[in-house]
Amino acid sequence: MFRNFKMVSQVVFGRGCFNQLSDILSVQRKKGASFAVFIVDHIFENRPLRDRIPAEGRDMVIWADTTDEPKTTEVDRLTAMVRAQANSLPDAVVGIGGGSVMDLAKAVSLMLTNPGSAADYQGWDLIKNPAVYHAGIPTLSGTGAEVSRTTVLTGPVKKLGINSDHTVFDQIVLDPDLLEGVPTDQWFYTGMDCYIHCVESLKGTYLNAFSQAYGEKAMALCREVFLGDPPDREDKLMMASYCGGMSIAYSQVGVCHALSYGLSFVLGLHHGIGNCVAFDVLEEFYPDEVNEFRRMMEKHDVRLPRNLVQGVDDKGLEKMVDVALVLEPLWENALGKNWKTIMTRDKIRQLYRRM
Template sequence: MVPRVIFGKGSFDQLGEILLPKRRHAEAPFIFLVDDVFEGRELAERIPLLFNDRIIFVSADEEPKTDQVDALVEKVRDDYGELPSGIVGIGGGTLMDLAKAVSILLTNKGGASQYQGWDLVRQPSVYHVGIPTISGTGAEVSRTTVLLGPEKKLGINSDYTTFDQVVLDPDLTQGVSKEQWFYTGMDCYIHCIESLQGTYLNAFSQSYGEKALDLCKEVYLGDISTEESREKLMMASWHGGMSIAYSQVGVAHAMSYGLGFVLGVRHGIGNCLVFQHLEEFYPEGVATFKEMQKKHGIVMPKGVCSDLTDDQFHTMISVAMGMVPLWENALGRHWREVVTPDKLEGIYRKI
């Protein structure tokens, strides 16, 4: 679990005070990985740079990749003679995942793709901080950093992945587009549905998942102010991430990994594209999802998989079925009796 968290409007301004005692000395900088949408904007100017700290602006237009992590790690190693004091990620889920992955690879040998899986990391990461500027992914709280690799889309799942400090400032989520707000928030909603209906469910997961689900319904079906919505969705994201810390996600996430690997579909929209067709597995959850979609006038893309080749379908299905813990959570140990390649292809062809 994340050991330290600060929540509240304007809490970003405490960042300098938070980082100061973690600075080893003047030559050990903090590296700030920041979504490039903030380049030249007020938020970037508020980052508390000292000594030889550096901001690296990173595009979040695509899913984070293992070779992208390797390139960032090489850049930091080449530019500085020793490990930095820490890594700070500022942005959405992509920047959260990149910050976590870079902090791990700075202290572990080899490339990022070698650590895609469960508990493969051996050495503690450098100190790292997560500051989300959009709510829903739960990446700020999870022990996973999801990456597109050369052979698969899979997370680095490790006790060393989790952030050492998180700053939750609802003001930072102002300006997010309606579509992005919806798709990323639905990532949280789908987390909750999959966790609460999974075979891995326990009292810990249930307590967080139920609260996150209630908050999502308030935000997307209720009548609350924009300011209250930002605060509640940020906490829904946190609770949703905590819910899957001791359980797992399920069918939508497993199939979304396939979409992301083959077509580069962003995680949030990928979950939505799949989830709308999962009445067989989550009938009530899908019905509520469609109610939310209708209320906010969200029209999802169609024909996403219409031009795929047989080989692409095969790859997509293979990636999805490789997410064994997700399928076990969704359907139990005998999930292969229910889920077949033909069934998955049928769902993908509807997208």
């Protein structure tokens, strides 16, 4: 049976379109004691964007600390905060920030309508009830979180997304102006998440014409941005992120992302840099693309941290392997149905020891 793919319902794109957010939310607002929730990256707490957030009345603005990767415990804490605000659900949950903030917003919108802890829903299609209306506004580009059906969370025993059709945003606002001023390393690592999405989708066994069409366009845009010097690089990278996210939505990622999850769980590496650290040792699987990735690093004078796994004890290393092996769809996409004969625990250990 073919998959009935859920997409973002409404999209607005263009420089300055963030200013339309108030009008967009006005359609969702109810009269009386209703409210909206804005979950915003804490780096904007003392920046001009703070004064542009269209909060009104009883609305909540929550400054999300993105020092660490999103955790199920943080989702539970934020959900409890929102529930304590009123006896009713909010009209909207809005995430403004990078992939971490958008994942938090998606997760909170889900947990407001589903019982228990976010950790209970780490997996595929475990969510039963539709989420509160939720919108995403990326201030970084590359993760594809704005279009994905997952919210990636670190739980008590694993790093795994809440994968559900209910996770997908109802609205996204893509304003390239919001990408201005991002530090080069952060811009690069987040953008490489998109590049790696494309590599793993286009090289995967799940590839089909739908994912290929989006993946090839995203890859072309990434090459323009990271190997060229286009004047509209923010616009192109924002669309690369969108198309890259769409590509993996109807296929899957692969070896790099599976290994990156283990790095993040044990070492606390953010997703983008974790992907780069992992990808740099994967010449065996993606030889041409790893070489191209290294040329991109050289062009932008980005230097990866090295020898990160040297100080990890055997228990930590085994946990990395455990976390990576949970992600069976990723391995199957990368290596085929017999992937377990190729990607043994020992093979994964060897790859980690090179990082």
